[in-house]
Amino acid sequence: MRDSSRLYASKLGAVMLVALVMFAAGCNKKVAVATPPPTPPPATTAPPPPAAPVINSFTAEPSTIEPGQSSTLRWSVSNATDMTIDRGVGAVQSQGQRQVFPRTSTSYTLTVRGPGGMDSRSVNVEVSSPPPPPPPPPSTPRLSSTDLLSQQGQDAFFDYDMSEIRSDARDALTSDATLLKKIFQQDPNFSVVVEGHCDERGSAEYNLALGDRRATAAKDFLVQLGVPADHLKTISYGKERPQCTEANEACWQRNRRAHLSPGQ
Amino acid sequence: MKRTLLLSSILFGACAFVFAQIQGDINKRPEKPTIAVPDFRGAGDAQKFMGVFNTTLFNDLQTSGQLTMVPKTQYPLQVPQQPQDFRPGGPSFADWSNPPASANYLAFGYTAVQNNQIVLYGWLFDVRQSNVGSAQLIGKIYLGSLDEAGSRKVAQEFAADILKQFGATSLLGTRIYFVSDRTGHKEIWSMNYDGTDQKQFTSYRSITTFPAVSPDGTKIAFTTYPVLPSSRNAAASQFGKQTENLGQPQIYVHSLESGRKLVYYNQQASMNAASDFLPDSRHLLIYSTANGGFSQIYETDLDGGDLKRITHSGSLEVEPKVNPKTGMDLVFVSGRGGTPQIYRMSIDGTDVSRLTTGEGDAVNPSWNPDGQHIAFAWTRGFEPGNFNIFIMDVASRDVVQLTHGAGRNENPSWAPDGIHLVFSSTRGGKTQIYTSLANGGPVQQLTTQGNNEKPVWSKSTQ
Numbered sequence: 001m002r003d004s005s006r007l008y009a010s011k012l013g014a015v016m017l018v019a020l021v022m023f024a025a026g027c028n029k030k031v032a033v034a035t036p037p038p039t040p041p042p043a044t045t046a047p048p049p050p051a052a053p054v055i056n057s058f059t060a061e062p063s064t065i066e067p068g069q070s071s072t073l074r075w076s077v078s079n080a081t082d083m084t085i086d087r088g089v090g091a092v093q094s095q096g097q098r099q100v101f102p103r104t105s106t107s108y109t110l111t112v113r114g115p116g117g118m119d120s121r122s123v124n125v126e127v128s129s130p131p132p133p134p135p136p137p138p139s140t141p142r143l144s145s146t147d148l149l150s151q152q153g154q155d156a157f158f159d160y161d162m163s164e165i166r167s168d169a170r171d172a173l174t175s176d177a178t179l180l181k182k183i184f185q186q187d188p189n190f191s192v193v194v195e196g197h198c199d200e201r202g203s204a205e206y207n208l209a210l211g212d213r214r215a216t217a218a219k220d221f222l223v224q225l226g227v228p229a230d231h232l233k234t235i236s237y238g239k240e241r242p243q244c245t246e247a248n249e250a251c252w253q254r255n256r257r258a259h260l261s262p263g264q
Numbered sequence: 265m266k267r268t269l270l271l272s273s274i275l276f277g278a279c280a281f282v283f284a285q286i287q288g289d290i291n292k293r294p295e296k297p298t299i300a301v302p303d304f305r306g307a308g309d310a311q312k313f314m315g316v317f318n319t320t321l322f323n324d325l326q327t328s329g330q331l332t333m334v335p336k337t338q339y340p341l342q343v344p345q346q347p348q349d350f351r352p353g354g355p356s357f358a359d360w361s362n363p364p365a366s367a368n369y370l371a372f373g374y375t376a377v378q379n380n381q382i383v384l385y386g387w388l389f390d391v392r393q394s395n396v397g398s399a400q401l402i403g404k405i406y407l408g409s410l411d412e413a414g415s416r417k418v419a420q421e422f423a424a425d426i427l428k429q430f431g432a433t434s435l436l437g438t439r440i441y442f443v444s445d446r447t448g449h450k451e452i453w454s455m456n457y458d459g460t461d462q463k464q465f466t467s468y469r470s471i472t473t474f475p476a477v478s479p480d481g482t483k484i485a486f487t488t489y490p491v492l493p494s495s496r497n498a499a500a501s502q503f504g505k506q507t508e509n510l511g512q513p514q515i516y517v518h519s520l521e522s523g524r525k526l527v528y529y530n531q532q533a534s535m536n537a538a539s540d541f542l543p544d545s546r547h548l549l550i551y552s553t554a555n556g557g558f559s560q561i562y563e564t565d566l567d568g569g570d571l572k573r574i575t576h577s578g579s580l581e582v583e584p585k586v587n588p589k590t591g592m593d594l595v596f597v598s599g600r601g602g603t604p605q606i607y608r609m610s611i612d613g614t615d616v617s618r619l620t621t622g623e624g625d626a627v628n629p630s631w632n633p634d635g636q637h638i639a640f641a642w643t644r645g646f647e648p649g650n651f652n653i654f655i656m657d658v659a660s661r662d663v664v665q666l667t668h669g670a671g672r673n674e675n676p677s678w679a680p681d682g683i684h685l686v687f688s689s690t691r692g693g694k695t696q697i698y699t700s701l702a703n704g705g706p707v708q709q710l711t712t713q714g715n716n717e718k719p720v721w722s723k724s725t726q
Contacts, residue, residue: 161603201649203627206597206604209559209580212535234534235512240471
């Protein structure tokens with residue numbers, strides 16, 4: 001950077017000097033004589049054949065970059081009067097450097113001309129292709145309706161010999177209603193069976209009817225909360241499909257329930 | 265004291281009805297006949313099967329409840345094998361009719377092998393008579409295969425003839441239909457009245473239960489959860505899991521003669537359950553949610569048509585059973601009073617009255633063939649679920665308790681003779697089927713494999 005500004009300063013100096021000379025020449029007023037021009041170089045009596053221009057060096061460092069990074073071209077030339085680098089770099093001094101920002105792999109050619117002929121040399125700046133982006137974060141696979149139901153569905157529990165919806169069952173079914181509405185929205189052909197179950201103590205015959213009542217009570221509650229009735233079917237298992245078989249209240253309570261399962 | 269008095273008066277009443285039914289014109293005799301049945305012996309190879317023979321003969325007579333068995337320890341030493349043995353110096357009638365044996369009747373005989381069959385020569389003598397000629401009531405030859413089954417068969421046939429002699433209804437040939445899970449699924453099975461010859465009737469691989477047999481013995485109705493076609497494999501491989509797709513419970517009717525399923529149109533309902541046949545064997549009593557609400561009681565034709573609603577309540581109504589004598593009144597189980605209790609009504613749904621007191625849960629009513637008594641299961645005096653078998657005189661509502669807390673005792677069903685009951689009990693751990701006399705007398709366990717429940721005693725011999 002410092003080098004390039006010095007180059008710029010010397011150019012500016014030359015232009016000002018020329019302007020000053022022109023100003024002085026155009027003015028008829030006699031003014032203080034300026035400093036005489038410098039003595040021209042002594043002319044050689046027998047000029048030797050002009051030497052051929054030589055590119056001493058032309059490099060790109062680094063030669064491999066990633067997009068957005070820069071590479072620095074450096075060159076040194078002898079015996080040349082006209083030096084250009086293509087790709088928009090333009091005329092250059094016989095010795096210098098320049099930062100370039102190629103977006104894709106680019107070959108830079110330095111062409112030099114002089115009285116003795118011309119020369120050219122190329123360097124490549126490789127722009128490596130970007131590394132592949134990181135794989136997308138594992139998107140949470142969308143749960144099937146069956147999985148959603150089995151993971152998030154809640155049982156509604158009942159008192160012995162009763163089919164009334166208790167307050168805890170009300171909470172469970174309210175949560176179920178939200179879940180079911182979501183499931184039916186994403187999966188309009190899905191259907192759900194509301195199973196009614198009983199504990200082992202009543203008779204199998206009475207429990208068949210009681211389980212039916214529990215399933216229907218749970219279904220009616222869901223429908224009241226806006227779950228479409230045509231997606232719901234009930235079935236009573238009475239006491240034929242218990243979750244547990246211990247003869248204690250904890251187990252009996254687990255079995256006095258309405259349970260949601262996927263339809264066919 | 266009052267309770268004992270009540271109990272004995274009821275027991276006396278039960279005996280009275282039993283005898284009225286079984287003894288016809290000799291029902292004035294105050295006591296049961298006393299019979300001696302000494303062990304029979306077999307000639308040659310027949311002896312190998314006499315253990316089974318003697319056990320079967322004695323048990324069939326004893327469990328009939330219609331005879332007093334003379335204890336074997338009180339028999340005289342000399343046992344006759346054929347009528348000729350009663351001669352001077354040999355056995356005499358008096359040996360058997362006098363104390364300590366004090367028998368009225370003597371069953372005797374022997375077996376032998378003929379043409380590779382077992383042959384039973386069986387006699388029944390009235391040993392109070394004065395001579396051989398007038399004493400003989402039965403003298404008959406019975407044939408069976410030369411194995412345990414054959415010896416059991418001839419013993420049963422001989423016992424049936426003896427019981428018939430006293431006016432009893434023999435249970436020989438009657439079958440008990442029941443539900444067993446021994447295959448891994450609840451299916452309908454059947455067996456002889458003594459537990460022999462257990463045969464699988466259905467193979468639906470689902471939940472199949474609640475059998476009811478028509479009075480004419482030609483049809484059986486039951487309730488099953490149809491396995492939906494898409495999930496049959498899953499159901500077969502994942503029994504016990506809740507993965508199988510079962511349809512709502514439905515009524516199926518099968519022929520007992522061909523075994524085939526007959527046409528029965530179920531109501532559009534979340535549940536349909538079979539309960540009983542009317543006496544004409546051409547109509548069914550069912551309970552169903554065909555009304556869209558609570559389970560109610562209906563009558564239908566044998567094909568499910570001509571639906572008639574019998575109850576109109578906002579409570580659970582199940583297990584209708586029609587009076588086999590009148591065909592005009594039902595007992596059933598209703599939750600209308602809160603807990604399930606047994607009620608009675610006319611077949612048109614009128615004249616409803618509660619039969620049980622409202623205590624506990626009262627379920628599983630079953631009519632005695634006399635149309636005057638029911639057996640049922642009740643938790644009265646016990647925790648919910650701990651059922652015992654009771655008998656009620658429907659007119660007086662007096663009850664007798666037959667079991668007393670040994671396991672859960674449920675689903676009593678009367679034998680065609682009206683004096684035996686079959687029921688299920690968990691007294692041995694698993695649920696098994698037992699028979700006993702209506703007075704609680706000798707209890708016999710009929711099943712051992714898997715769990716067995718819902719017995720129905722049928723006249724059918726299929």
